[in-house]
Amino acid sequence: MTDINDPQTVTASTTASVERVEGELRAFIRRDVSSHRTRRGNGEPSSDLGPQVERMAGASIQEIERVMAELAHVRDMLMSEAARLQGEVNNYAATSQAAMNSMKIVGDSLVKWKSQTTQLSQGRFSRGLPENPQKPGEPS
Numbered sequence: 001m002t003d004i005n006d007p008q009t010v011t012a013s014t015t016a017s018v019e020r021v022e023g024e025l026r027a028f029i030r031r032d033v034s035s036h037r038t039r040r041g042n043g044e045p046s047s048d049l050g051p052q053v054e055r056m057a058g059a060s061i062q063e064i065e066r067v068m069a070e071l072a073h074v075r076d077m078l079m080s081e082a083a084r085l086q087g088e089v090n091n092y093a094a095t096s097q098a099a100m101n102s103m104k105i106v107g108d109s110l111v112k113w114k115s116q117t118t119q120l121s122q123g124r125f126s127r128g129l130p131e132n133p134q135k136p137g138e139p140s
Helices: 007-040 050-127
Strands: none
Touching: 007 050
């Protein structure tokens, strides 16, 4: 039994598994190449291993191409989302700036209004006028 907590045991076990798979793959290729040589029938060794490799690697190549296409799709989606988010951030920044400008204008107007109201009140007191003048004919 392999102790998964011992790195040396795990490494040795993994190496043994890889070597076993590689050995089986070599044996398969030798068998396939030798059967291909006998099929040719003319006694010449076959030097065209391309079709054999393509046949053996066909499923892997198709899977890699599928993954690449999917990754390209995800990349395109991420790029379009990045552009959309950039537009949203720009809109937010413009709205925020407009709101800050509006608040500054409102604040400045309030300061002016308050100073004018204070000056008006002080002017009435200095002239001896009541703050709330009564209209003629109203009881005091």
